[in-house]
Amino acid sequence: MHWLVLGFIVIGALIIGTRSTGPSSQEDKVQAIARTIKCPECEGQSVATSGSASSKAIRVDIGARLRRGQSADEIRDYYAAHYGEAILLTPARSGAASLVWIIPVVAIVIAIAALAAAFVRWRSAADGHATDEDRALVAAALADPHGEGSGR
Amino acid sequence: MNAALGRGGVILAFISALGGVGLLGYALLTKQRALLTQVTRFVGFVAAGAVLAFAAMERGLITRDFSMQYVAEHGSTRTPALYNFTTLWSALEGSILLWGLILAGYLVAVTAKFRRRLTDPLVGWALLVMLVVAAFFFGLMLGPANPFRTLSTVPLDGPGPNPLLQNHILVAFHPPMLYLGFVGFTVPFAFAIAALATGRVGEGWLVETRRWTLFAWGFLSVGIVLGAWWSYEVLGWGGYWMWDPVENASFLPWLTGTAYIHSVMVQERRGMLRVWNLSLLCATFSLTILGTFLTRSGVLDSVHAFSDSTIGPLLLGFFGLVVLVSVGLIGWRGDRLRAPGRIDSPLSREGAFLANNLLFAAFAFVVLLGTVFPLIVEAIRGDQLSVGEPYFNRMTMPIGLALLFLMAVAPALPWRKASTETLSKRLIWPASIGTAVLVFAVAVGASGLPTLVAFGLGGFAGAAALRQVVLATRRQGWRGLVGRTNGGMIVHLGIVLIAVAFAASSSYAHQRELVLAPGETARVGTHSVTYLGMRTIVDSAKTAREARIRIDGGQVYAPSLQRFPEGTSEVGRPSVQSGLVDDVYLALVEAPANPGGQARVRVIVQPLVLWLWVGGGLIAVGSMLAAFPGRRRRGTEPVSAPVTVAGPAPTPAAPDEVVREPVGSSLRTATDP
Numbered sequence: 001m002h003w004l005v006l007g008f009i010v011i012g013a014l015i016i017g018t019r020s021t022g023p024s025s026q027e028d029k030v031q032a033i034a035r036t037i038k039c040p041e042c043e044g045q046s047v048a049t050s051g052s053a054s055s056k057a058i059r060v061d062i063g064a065r066l067r068r069g070q071s072a073d074e075i076r077d078y079y080a081a082h083y084g085e086a087i088l089l090t091p092a093r094s095g096a097a098s099l100v101w102i103i104p105v106v107a108i109v110i111a112i113a114a115l116a117a118a119f120v121r122w123r124s125a126a127d128g129h130a131t132d133e134d135r136a137l138v139a140a141a142l143a144d145p146h147g148e149g150s151g152r
Numbered sequence: 153m154n155a156a157l158g159r160g161g162v163i164l165a166f167i168s169a170l171g172g173v174g175l176l177g178y179a180l181l182t183k184q185r186a187l188l189t190q191v192t193r194f195v196g197f198v199a200a201g202a203v204l205a206f207a208a209m210e211r212g213l214i215t216r217d218f219s220m221q222y223v224a225e226h227g228s229t230r231t232p233a234l235y236n237f238t239t240l241w242s243a244l245e246g247s248i249l250l251w252g253l254i255l256a257g258y259l260v261a262v263t264a265k266f267r268r269r270l271t272d273p274l275v276g277w278a279l280l281v282m283l284v285v286a287a288f289f290f291g292l293m294l295g296p297a298n299p300f301r302t303l304s305t306v307p308l309d310g311p312g313p314n315p316l317l318q319n320h321i322l323v324a325f326h327p328p329m330l331y332l333g334f335v336g337f338t339v340p341f342a343f344a345i346a347a348l349a350t351g352r353v354g355e356g357w358l359v360e361t362r363r364w365t366l367f368a369w370g371f372l373s374v375g376i377v378l379g380a381w382w383s384y385e386v387l388g389w390g391g392y393w394m395w396d397p398v399e400n401a402s403f404l405p406w407l408t409g410t411a412y413i414h415s416v417m418v419q420e421r422r423g424m425l426r427v428w429n430l431s432l433l434c435a436t437f438s439l440t441i442l443g444t445f446l447t448r449s450g451v452l453d454s455v456h457a458f459s460d461s462t463i464g465p466l467l468l469g470f471f472g473l474v475v476l477v478s479v480g481l482i483g484w485r486g487d488r489l490r491a492p493g494r495i496d497s498p499l500s501r502e503g504a505f506l507a508n509n510l511l512f513a514a515f516a517f518v519v520l521l522g523t524v525f526p527l528i529v530e531a532i533r534g535d536q537l538s539v540g541e542p543y544f545n546r547m548t549m550p551i552g553l554a555l556l557f558l559m560a561v562a563p564a565l566p567w568r569k570a571s572t573e574t575l576s577k578r579l580i581w582p583a584s585i586g587t588a589v590l591v592f593a594v595a596v597g598a599s600g601l602p603t604l605v606a607f608g609l610g611g612f613a614g615a616a617a618l619r620q621v622v623l624a625t626r627r628q629g630w631r632g633l634v635g636r637t638n639g640g641m642i643v644h645l646g647i648v649l650i651a652v653a654f655a656a657s658s659s660y661a662h663q664r665e666l667v668l669a670p671g672e673t674a675r676v677g678t679h680s681v682t683y684l685g686m687r688t689i690v691d692s693a694k695t696a697r698e699a700r701i702r703i704d705g706g707q708v709y710a711p712s713l714q715r716f717p718e719g720t721s722e723v724g725r726p727s728v729q730s731g732l733v734d735d736v737y738l739a740l741v742e743a744p745a746n747p748g749g750q751a752r753v754r755v756i757v758q759p760l761v762l763w764l765w766v767g768g769g770l771i772a773v774g775s776m777l778a779a780f781p782g783r784r785r786r787g788t789e790p791v792s793a794p795v796t797v798a799g800p801a802p803t804p805a806a807p808d809e810v811v812r813e814p815v816g817s818s819l820r821t822a823t824d825p
Binding site for chain 1: 388389390391394494495496497498503506507510513514517518521522525526529532533535536537538539540541542543546547576580583584587590591593594598599600601604605608662663664724739741754
């Protein structure tokens with residue numbers, strides 16, 4: 001009962017919270033795109049965080065392109081064509097680069113499946129009865145409480 | 153003189169390490185146990201050599217001995233005393249020297265701790281492994297990473313360390329902490345190899361090294377948080393984590409190490425996951441080596457890649473050796489590592505630990521893949537691509553949320569098997585608090601599905617951890633705060649704070665670049681900033697041009713551009729007003745050409761950033777509490793609550809909250825030789 005109420009409250013709050021995203025400002029949109037573009041002259045920083053001259057120029061250019069009505073993907077495609085694929089901090093979703101997106105997902109799915117299979121195997125192996133051998137093991141362990149691994 | 157002393161120290165340490173390896177190897181192979189105790193001398197000489205080398209380098213830096221190449225390239229007469237001292241670890245050779253010193257420290261500590269058991273082959277093998285690692289690092293200092301090269305023509309002055317490494321106090325703490333963590337994982341790794349070599353693969357070595365692992369893990373965690381804090385305070389872009397290769401290199405061993413300190417409990421309790429735990433430890437240690445390779449060899453672009461060096465192939469070779477030896481030994485001992493146990497139900501403590509390990513392994517895999525993927529693509533296809541922050545954020549976000557959920561549920565799960573009634577009873581309050589946090593977040597205007605879910609789950613997980621702490625202290629008084637389980641819950645609280653602060657600060661940052669004339673005021677978010685004017689401050693090391701900016705009509709902050717005499721360009725130094733609710737981050741982008749001109753200032757308002765550092769502090773406190781011995785119990789005390797055969801699992805005494813020591817593991821030692 002309690003859980004049902006909590007569930008409804010959570011769903012309600014999430015609906016309200018995700019509905020009122022509101023239009024983000026021009027500058028926030030520029031930042032969002034700039035974060036995915038690498039600064040051409042500095043090492044390992046995005047255009048959004050770098051203070052270099054070319055980064056500033058690119059930020060201004062992104063703003064101008066947004067005002068001309070270009071979409072984020074169009075702007076990114078332009079920069080990839082102009083500077084090469086390496087300027088994009090998010091690898092493409094097609095071709096060899098897409099492997100970086102696909103491999104982890106496949107790996108996680110396989111790992112979950114393997115874990116599930118292990119549980120199924122353990123369940124089928126369970127008989128729930130202690131054998132005489134088990135009892136002997138317990139008795140031996142209780143007789144020697146300070147054996148290796150007793151933790152103290 | 154300094155260079156000669158230092159080089160003498162390195163040679164002494166290297167030869168002693170090799171000598172120790174030889175002695176131990178001979179004694180272990182010929183089974184002369186009495187001979188094993190002689191290793192103390194070699195360890196002593198390694199430590200003496202390391203201290204001598206470190207002291208010689210510091211002396212060279214402090215006396216400005218520019219006949220030493222390292223001092224001439226990284227020191228200067230103008231550098232203030234503190235940053236002059238920290239110059240030792242501001243570049244490659246000195247960092248390796250610090251690594252060697254810390255490793256020597258761990259060697260001494262392990263030898264002292266196990267001084268009465270030096271004749272035990274397990275300890276002998278562990279010391280042998282540590283000495284091999286020490287020999288490798290001191291060997292590096294004899295060859296490609298020699299910190300004690302001398303110059304024939306002695307310059308009058310040097311350029312000083314990288315400007316970014318001499319304007320914040322955290323430079324004195326972040327690298328040593330990180331290295332204490334990195335190098336600390338050598339100890340459990342050495343015992344893991346020793347367990348494999350001796351065939352004593354039971355739980356004994358795990359228990360012996362439990363506090364060492366915790367120690368290393370705590371330092372690594374704090375080191376990483378301090379590194380994030382340093383980037384935030386110094387780099388001027390308002391962020392603290394950008395998935396830079398060096399950050400990833402420190403984060404990878406943290407991920408596998410965290411998986412290990414959880415899964416080790418399953419092995420102590422149930423004797424299972426032996427191969428997995430050994431693999432995690434070997435992975436953690438080899439990842440510290442791989443991380444050092446990735447960041448010090450210049451193969452990856454990074455703000456931390458200070459220098460190119462020929463050290464790369466050697467580190468890569470050592471990494472390969474570590475992996476080969478680990479895999480080989482685990483394969484060789486495969487028959488002894490097979491555990492008879494099984495896990496009864498996924499809905500149990502051990503089931504939760506398995507899920508935790510799956511998630512941490514996946515997390516580590518994503519980070520590793522993202523870091524090395526550009527290298528792989530370039531090697532295979534010859535073209536370049538980048539994998540940056542947006543990729544890591546998107547890929548790790550679902551894993552992070554799943555981990556938060558697990559943190560909420562797992563502490564309430566009993567071992568073996570949970571009934572839904574038990575779970576429902578134990579989780580209703582934490583879940584209610586999580587819901588309340590979510591509702592509160594929505595009420596104050598938070599939006600965005602992943603961020604809201606992070607808040608809700610953060611509240612849930614935080615309340616679950618608090619519940620455990622409250623129950624334990626109610627039952628045991630102050631002892632309810634110490635011991636692994638209770639200290640662990642404090643660490644969980646710290647992690648929850650960091651997760652919530654990360655979600656909030658990265659989702660709701662407002663950034664504006666303002667051009668302001670003196671006296672002009674602008675608004676960013678809910679804050680107002682007023683530019684008052686410029687001021688120039690000159691000291692021995694640098695010239696700083698400060699923009700004086702008043703925030704919210706209150707205190708004045710002074711982000712600056714600093715020019716170091718040797719530097720070609722100015723380095724920004726941000727200034728931050730930290731608050732419980734949000735931070736106002738000021739970075740001077742462009743100073744005005746004339747005093748009355750306009751200054752260009754970047755203002756970033758980010759919520760909850762302060763709580764990242766508070767979370768880091770809680771992790772440190774929790775790690776210390778966890779290392780403190782918990783309640784002692786007699787070996788004959790039952791470790792599990794009585795189980796009734798029929799009906800639902802008994803719950804009245806909340807049996808899982810009793811502090812348990814791994815007594816039950818003696819059960820499995822029957823299978824050990």
